[in-house]
Amino acid sequence: MEELKQIVTNFQENEVSAYGNLPEKTQRFISISVLTTLGTLKEIPAEVEQALKEKISPEEIAEAIIQCTPYIGYSKVMEALEEAETEMIRQGVKLPLSSRNTTTDESRIEKGLAAQYTIFGKENIERNRETAPPELRHIQDYLSGYCFGDFYTRSGLDLQTRELLTFCTLCTLGGCEPQLKAHIGGNLQVGNDRQTLISAVTWCLPNIGFPRTLNAIACINEIAK
Template identity: 55%
Template sequence: MDRVEKSKEKYKQLFGNGVPAAYATDPDFQDILNRFIFGEVFYQGNLDDKQRELITLVVLTTNQTLPQLKAHVGAALNVGLTPVEIKEAIYQCGPYIGFPKTLNAINEANEVFKAKEIALPLESQKTVDEDTRFEKGLAAQFEIFGETIAKMREAAPTNQKHMQDYLSSFCFGDFYTRSGLDLKTRELLTLCIISTLGGCESQVKSHVIGNKNVGNDKETLITAITHCLPYIGFPRTLNALACVNEMIPEN
């Protein structure tokens, strides 16, 4: 099957029989888009369609490309992701892109859910409370990054130690400990989020090692970053791949 047929098959699987509006005005551009995303990138590497759609959701959320995000919430449901998995992927963006942008994405997902008569709110996935969020968040950090966390906390200047506490209790305690997505998936999505942001190479390198520590091998990271390419462009993609190659050199 050539990439034209592959793209048609994949597009139908994700979006049904609809035709992109751009075909009425910019058919050449839409052809290039369809064949590259759905005829090539979707078939590269070792991720399944559920993982790919989770990555697409967080990349579109980070980019704030909301019309496309709304379409991919529907696609995510079509490939078998649950509403909880979709929401948790969007929530995972919160510590990296901020609350306002994350709320924008949540609103788009909610519109799709309401149209499909999916009852809201969804069942809570939180596993911590005010007394345990710091402790469990710190434990998640150690599981992902090891003793580096202790060194970071020790080295933080006195007037910035609150940032280390926020990382433990908020970023990791409030989000990484949630049910709905496992630790490997959350860490892979985080790598895609910060790669999409650009200018975060130091954090990308840290999360490359974090991904390796939780069981995502180099091939998985390359595939995930490749899947980001059509949505973030070559410069940020190549920067992220350079970080992967620096932290996990080729044999």
């Protein structure tokens, strides 16, 4: 086991870390999101400890985990949050953390739509909503109110960072190429260029493996020509 750990550590620290244009803070957010998506809970405390040492706030750490919720489901995120909060307490952080919610029951769909318009373009979102068959219109409302209204509007991380973390979450999941392509376009729209996306998926590589990495790069090449 120690030999394998050394191989991977050398790869991460001497090769992967030397590539790309990501700030260390962004790298840490991505690592937290990837571990949450994979459900590798044993790795989360060490990542949280390192993030706190790098002066990343507990609220930002929590938001990197919470942002995964619409894509991987509630249970995995809650388990990751429990691990993160246990480590925060060990590091002297006082809980509970302050709320980052910015919406009400009345405003969540409206604010979610605004986020969707910014990421994907108003015409595209309105077309999707207008052309949805009657039995699927509730899904469009759920996307606007829940996925984007309840999560993308939260404070603690900006929209550009949240969209990059969504890209990394989808890369990690695999098998989500239609959604991945849509969010590659969304990332480009909010200012995460091709090099940033390549850097992000490269940072994911030691944890997600080559097949998912190469599939993600193929999607980037198709959308970010």
